[in-house]
Amino acid sequence: MSERERKISRNIYGAVQEQDIWRIITNQELKDLYRNFDLVRDIRRERLEVVEHVLRMEKERGVRTILEGKPEGRRNVGREILQWLDEEDLRQLKVKRWRQKASNREEWTVVMKEAEVLIGS
Structure with a gap:
């Protein structure tokens, strides 16, 4: 730890x-x-589960709008603002068409099982 x-x-x-x-x-x-507890792994797993949940919502819902939104304008100079959805986790898992898979529970279950193996290592 x-x-x-x-x-x-x-x-x-x-x-x-x-x-x-x-x-x-x-x-x-x-x-x-927490002998086998890995906080980072658990946060990544939970984040992926929330993404799946939000992407199954209707497009008009505020949460989904925020997740998929692309803010316009300029930001002040300073540290880069981190996005809630870090697609790096999905790149590491080599998941293609993840938005489409997240909308299908069965496909996403397979992705999450594979994620347990890869993220856990």
């Missing part, structure tokens, strides 16, 4: 109370809790 993952896990699970005294969870306790 990387330092970043430990920080996120500590934020999620908070402190531990022992005999009316609060303390943070130790690294070893985090390792014991």
Whole structure:
């Protein structure tokens, strides 16, 4: 588990109370809790599941409009704004026609099973 993952896990699970005294969870306790837990893999998997769900919505729904939207205009100078949908995950999985597959539950189930193997490694 990387330092970043430990920080996120500590934020999620908070402190531990022992005999009316609060303390943070130790690294070893985090390792014991999540021996096979991979936060990045789980976030990628959940993101792909949400994409599938949103793409099956009607085109007029606000969530889908935002996902597929292409904002116009200029941004201020600074760090690049990350997009919620990072197609890099789909490129790594070598999924072609992913929008079409996401609209079909059976096809997307196959994609997600393949993703478990590839993302998990």
